[in-house]
Amino acid sequence: MRLKPGELLFGVKPEILVDCAQQLCVKDEFDVARFCEAIGAPESEARCVLNQLIGAGFVEDRPTEDDPFKHTPLFRQLALAHISEGISREFASMLLKQICNKAEAINSNPKEFPHAVECIAVFGSYLSNKLVLGDLDIGVNLSGGRKLTRAEISKDVQNMMQGRSTSEDRTLAALRLRKPKVISVHTLREVLSLDTPFRLVWGTLPT
């Protein structure tokens, strides 16, 4: 799902609505007070938005007043929505070429990037007929590369414990081409688990 910045949805700023959905998606159910807290408005204003969300199928209507509200898959999509103007298909194709070039550059520089890129697959809105895409979703599989030294392994473990990026994260970040709002990098395992169609654009699929 893509929302345009500045374009109100149910009379709410997209950033506020997405933040609200993200807070409420942590649990399966919520009540009116929790909704008010998540959206940041008193009940008199939040009620109106909640009714519109129910009407549009984002939230399931509750059978009785005492029951909690439940969110639908549409609401979970809202929580993951991108707020951007979108990118053109030509720009996305150009980015894809740059990502493939970057993958070759990574594999030819094992000193800086110890993990080699095995394959890159594209999925999501790029495979649709849309002229304007939300973002460019790619799935990457890292495999092979050079053997990590003992010092590098201990540094990776230390970084992981402290919530910093490991050498694997740095390789994936390099494929993002410093455009985190435009390119979403996922692992190939995530793409396969989503059971969504994808197209291999570089390398070979792991056996």
Place this chain on the structure above:
Amino acid sequence: MPDIDNQFKRIEPPLSARLFDSFAPEALLLPEELKAAKRGIAELDRYHKKSVANDLLPRKTRISFDDMSDGRASLGGKLEAIASVALKREVGLEKYMVVRVDRDGIEATQLQVLTFGIIRHYAGFQWAWQLDGRNVRADGTLGRTRKHAGFREAKIERRRLDGTWERLLPRP
């Protein structure tokens, strides 16, 4: 002959042009609320004195922390009820609102209001409103860190759902 009295008379700017508005609890509370708040604050003062005296007692004779906390929570609850009703009526400030409190000489605080309170102002003889809640991140999303703001004179703005800010003024 120049009118000396009028020459030195302080000219009050219109309310909308003032940088900081006066939200003095003593002025906004109704007489019965004022009386209840006065009683509540006095009880809180007594509680604090009792709490300090309790800490000085030998451990075996000391009142447990949980028992002391229960007493404080019930006192705070009474003041919260008074503050939430008065602020809603006089200022239009309600629970769950995202507000920006800008006070003279202090950095503006942004928070989502979750509880209200009335506290003693640092001067001791005056009161101030206390807002407790959670922080608002730089990108406008709501955080988890606790945030609070006490004010008597301030410029208060609330965030509407469309993302615009509306100034809250004490009702004339």
